[in-house]
Every structure is written in C-alpha cells, then in structure tokens.
Amino acid sequence: MSIEQRLKDLGxxxxxxxxxxxxxxxxxxxxxxxxxxxxxxxxxxQVWTGQLGKTMTTAEGKQAARHVAIDLLGTLHVAAGxxxxxxxxxxxxxxxxxxxxxxxxxxxxxxxxxxxxxVFGEAGVHARSAxxxxxxxxxxxxxxxxxxxxx
Numbered sequence: 001m002s003i004e005q006r007l008k009d010l011g012x013x014x015x016x017x018x019x020x021x022x023x024x025x026x027x028x029x030x031x032x033x034x035x036x037x038x039x040x041x042x043x044x045x046q047v048w049t050g051q052l053g054k055t056m057t058t059a060e061g062k063q064a065a066r067h068v069a070i071d072l073l074g075t076l077h078v079a080a081g082x083x084x085x086x087x088x089x090x091x092x093x094x095x096x097x098x099x100x101x102x103x104x105x106x107x108x109x110x111x112x113x114x115x116x117x118x119v120f121g122e123a124g125v126h127a128r129s130a131x132x133x134x135x136x137x138x139x140x141x142x143x144x145x146x147x148x149x150x151x
Contacts, residue, residue, distance in 0.1 A: 003083040006119050007073075014074040021137065027079040032087070034079045034148045038095070039071045040140035049139040052132075053102025056141055061096060061104075065111030068144045072112075073119065080150040087149040088123040089116045095143040098132040105130040112144050 007014065017026050018039065027036045041048035041064035048064050050056040056064075077083050094109040096102075109130040116124035126146075136143045 003086075003119060007083075010115075010118060012070055012073070012119075014077050015071055017075045017078050018071065026075050029079060029150075032149050032151070033090070034076065034150055036072055036075050036079065036146045036148070038093075038143040038145040039068050039075065040136060040138065041065070041068050041142040042071065043067065047138045047140050048142070050141040051097050051099055052104070052108060052141065053099035058104045058107050061108035061141060062111035064142045065094065065108050065144065066115050067111075068142055069112040069115040072144060072146055076146070076148055080148065083119075085151045086120060086123065087151060089120060089126040089146060089148050091147040092116070092126050092128045093145050094128070094130040095133045095136055096130065097134075097136045097139070097141050102132055105132050108142060109144070 020026060024037055027034055052061045080086055092112060094112065096105040096108050098105065113128060
C-alpha cells in the first residue's frame with residue numbers, strides 16, 4: 001500500500017509547511033538526512049496550550065503529539081520531495097510541557113511514534129527521546145522534532 005493511500009485511509013490531509021515563528025528554517029537537508037525543526041501542537045489552527053499533569057491528561061497530550069506528527073509529515077513531504085522518498089524515520093525528540101510530578105512523557109510521545117508506524121510501517125520505527133520541560137514557546141503543550149533518512 002502506498003504512503004498516500006495509508007494517509008487517505010487514516011483520514012489525514014497533509015498541512016502546508018508552517019512559517020517559522022523565529023530565526024530558523026523548517027528543515028535542513030544534508031546528504032540523505034533531513035532534520036525537521038521542532039513543530040508545536042496545534043488544535044483548530046491555534047497553538048494547543050496546556051501543561052501535562054496540571055491542565056491536560058496523558059490521553060489529551062497523546063492526541064496533541066499525533067497532531068504534531070501530522071504537521072511534521074507535511075513538512076517532511078516538502079523536504080523529501082514526497083513521503084514515498086522517506087527511507088526511514090531515524091529519530092524523534094519530544095518536549096512535553098509538564099508539571100514537575102508528571103512522569104508519562106513517553107506515553108504522550110507515543111501519539112507521534114504510533115502514527116509514524118501506521119504511515120511508514122517498519123520504516124517508521126525510530127529511536128526517540130521524550131523530555132518534560134517547564135515551558136514550550138507560546139505555551140504549547142508538546143513540541144517534536146525529527147530526523148529522517150531519504151532517497
């Protein structure tokens with residue numbers, strides 16, 4: 001099954017590449033690697049704000065991470081010249097805006113990781129880090145960046 005068909009079956013429409021909010025670019029390609037800058041969670045086109053363990057549940061955070069993954073796919077599509085050119089998702093780094101006692105960052109980040117596996121199969125299985133942080137730009141609940149290998 002093609003990547004395009006998987007996205008269609010999942011009801012996913014790729015968004016356009018977001019315009020950076022500061023002095024950086026959305027992605028950099030060097031050789032066969034593409035590095036995507038951090039993408040923050042958005043809901044209904046607005047920054048999805050909140051703090052896990054205080055104003056958000058793990059399930060809500062997981063959904064936010066899935067939304068971030070969809071935005072990352074939109075950027076990766078442009079960076080790679082099409083998602084069919086993705087060899088594998090290499091690494092994901094997730095920042096979770098969380099209270100000091102929140103300990104389920106890994107479960108929040110699964111929202112992103114699971115979607116990549118659904119879309120790319122084995123090529124979507126990746127190395128990963130998930131961190132709890134005191135704050136994310138614009139008050140976003142989750143920010144995720146990734147590294148992918150492309151043809």
